[in-house]
Amino acid sequence: MDVRTICLGILTRGDATGYEIKKLFEDDGYQHFVEASFGSIYPALNRLTDEGYVSVRSEAQEKRPDRKVYSITPAGRSAFIASLLKPLPEDRHRSPFVFAMLFADLLPQSRVGGMLDDYIAQMQGKLAHLNDHDTACLSGGEKFVAGFGRAVYAAILEFLTAHRAEIEEQQAAQAAE
Amino acid sequence: MDVRTICLGILTRGDATGYEIKKLFEDDGYQHFVEASFGSIYPALNRLTDEGYVSVRSEAQEKRPDRKVYSITPAGRSAFIASLLKPLPEDRHRSPFVFAMLFADLLPQSRVGGMLDDYIAQMQGKLAHLNDHDTACLSGGEKFVAGFGRAVYAAILEFLTAHRAEIEEQQAAQAAE
DNA sequence: TCGATCTATATCGAAGCTATATAGGTCCGG
DNA sequence: CCGGACCTATATAGCTTCGATATAGATCGA
Numbered sequence: 001m002d003v004r005t006i007c008l009g010i011l012t013r014g015d016a017t018g019y020e021i022k023k024l025f026e027d028d029g030y031q032h033f034v035e036a037s038f039g040s041i042y043p044a045l046n047r048l049t050d051e052g053y054v055s056v057r058s059e060a061q062e063k064r065p066d067r068k069v070y071s072i073t074p075a076g077r078s079a080f081i082a083s084l085l086k087p088l089p090e091d092r093h094r095s096p097f098v099f100a101m102l103f104a105d106l107l108p109q110s111r112v113g114g115m116l117d118d119y120i121a122q123m124q125g126k127l128a129h130l131n132d133h134d135t136a137c138l139s140g141g142e143k144f145v146a147g148f149g150r151a152v153y154a155a156i157l158e159f160l161t162a163h164r165a166e167i168e169e170q171q172a173a174q175a176a177e
Numbered sequence: 178m179d180v181r182t183i184c185l186g187i188l189t190r191g192d193a194t195g196y197e198i199k200k201l202f203e204d205d206g207y208q209h210f211v212e213a214s215f216g217s218i219y220p221a222l223n224r225l226t227d228e229g230y231v232s233v234r235s236e237a238q239e240k241r242p243d244r245k246v247y248s249i250t251p252a253g254r255s256a257f258i259a260s261l262l263k264p265l266p267e268d269r270h271r272s273p274f275v276f277a278m279l280f281a282d283l284l285p286q287s288r289v290g291g292m293l294d295d296y297i298a299q300m301q302g303k304l305a306h307l308n309d310h311d312t313a314c315l316s317g318g319e320k321f322v323a324g325f326g327r328a329v330y331a332a333i334l335e336f337l338t339a340h341r342a343e344i345e346e347q348q349a350a351q352a353a354e
Numbered sequence: 355t356c357g358a359t360c361t362a363t364a365t366c367g368a369a370g371c372t373a374t375a376t377a378g379g380t381c382c383g384g
Numbered sequence: 385c386c387g388g389a390c391c392t393a394t395a396t397a398g399c400t401t402c403g404a405t406a407t408a409g410a411t412c413g414a
Contacts, residue, residue: 001273002369009280019393033275040370042395067393081283088273088292090299096178096265098210098325102318103186106258115265122267141279144344148275148336155332159325167321180401196362217401219364244362 001089003040004048008080011054011072018042018068032126032149045070053079104167116164120157127153178266180217181225185257188231188249195219195245209303209326222247230256281344293341297334304330 010021010030018041024030036044045068048054053076059067072080097119104112130149138146187198187207195218201207213221222245225231230253236244249257274296281289307326315323 001271001276006276009276012280012283017393018395023392030276030279033270033272035269035271037371038393038395039372039397043370080280084277084280084284085288088277088295091270091272091274092212093210093268093270094178094212095210095268097268098322099178099183099186099207100261100265101321101325102207102316103189103257103261104318104321105316106189107261111262118265139279139282140344141281144278144281144340145275147340148278148333151332151336152329155328156325159328163321163324167317194362195364214402215363216365216403220400 001083003036003044004053005080005083006034006036007041007044007048007070008053008072008076008083011070012077012080015069015071017070018045021045031129033145048076052076101167109168112168116160116168120160120164123153123157123160127157178260180213180221181230182257182260183211183213184218184221184225184247185230185249185253185260188247189254189257192246192248194247195222198222208306210322225253229253278344286345289345293337293345297337297341300330300334300337304334 007021010016010024016024018038021041022036022038025035045054045056049056049070052073054070054072056068056070059069097115100107100115101112127150130146130153133146184198187193187201193201195215198218199213199215202212222231222233226233226247229250231247231249233245233247236246274292277284277292278289304327307323307330310323
């Protein structure tokens with residue numbers, strides 16, 4: 001699931017500029033579980049153009065760089081669907097927080113507490129953001145994905161509030177040894 | 178949280194070769210939520226050696242490449258702890274499955290069902306793997322992380338079994354339009 | 355006994371991310 | 385009403401990381 005494929009998918013829902021594609025990851029239905037940086041989106045769009053999977057039109061703007069609006073072509077749409085018919089790559093969840101918890105015994109107790117606080121706040125923020133969005137206007141797939149996200153964040157919050165004491169106490173005990 | 182930091186962390190728990198570090202991600206307590214490839218581990222260990230954060234000893238083996246066993250130095254231990262005291266990078270969860278679900282309406286119903294089946298099987302496998310491991314022999318941090326993993330996988334499985342019908346039906350309805 | 359899988363290191367090319375450059379616009383607070 | 389922060393918008397250089405591949409003998413099951 002490379003950045004080119006992700007861009008193609010987003011363009012099946014409508015034309016967009018590189019900038020708009022990036023924003024979609026942050027703001028709307030595509031958030032969580034997919035992401036890409038400008039440094040990969042712009043080259044991806046150029047290459048998709050060369051390959052004939054998308055077309056571009058430049059909209060001149062006064063005193064600003066031209067908006068380059070990308071549209072998916074029929075070939076691009078076919079290629080995207082074909083890529084969804086192949087076996088999907090596995091999920092990758094990389095969590096510095098979880099890794100750090102493995103080393104709680106090396107850290108001052110206050111730092112472990114701080115990490116937990118920060119992470120919990122982060123998860124609450126993501127959950128709130130998902131709930132903010134109007135579920136009424138979402139497509140079937142988007143509703144499903146939003147529900148998936150809610151389930152994951154809620155489970156994490158529940159686990160952390162139920163079990164944070166264990167690691168904080170354990171950690172205090174180990175540090176005292 | 179780059180590969181160098183991850184390697185340092187693992188070496189705080191004991192000496193290891195590059196190969197063994199990689200195995201730890203697959204088999205044991207470090208699994209899920211962290212990972213690195215050989216292509217990044219070996220260069221990381223070389224650079225850590227140059228920087229004085231780890232030391233190496235070569236154990237000659239008959240008719241095999243030498244085992245290069247890495248040990249963390251006091252400087253390495255300090256650097257690792259310092260990196261845990263700085264703000265942690267955010268989690269990154271990239272899920273081709275979740276992305277694909279956003280486009281269920283473009284796919285044949287059988288494919289959507291197949292994706293769900295595959296993903297559910299994958300999550301069950303990860304959950305089973307976590308439960309296989311003897312929780313008795315784990316450190317406090319490892320127990321906490323294993324519990325975290327179980328909570329996440331269980332929530333995903335629960336959500337998918339409860340809601341898969343929605344997206345499969347919705348998808349069938351849209352395809353029929 | 356033959357192929358598959360495991361131990362073990364290593365590198366190359368491709369992919370992706372971070373930080374930065376550019377450049378004007380908007381919006382809010384002081 | 386001015387300044388700073390943030391937004392739109394594209395783009396690239398450099399570093400990091402990944403995936404695939406090379407090497408090579410050991411072990412183990414069919």
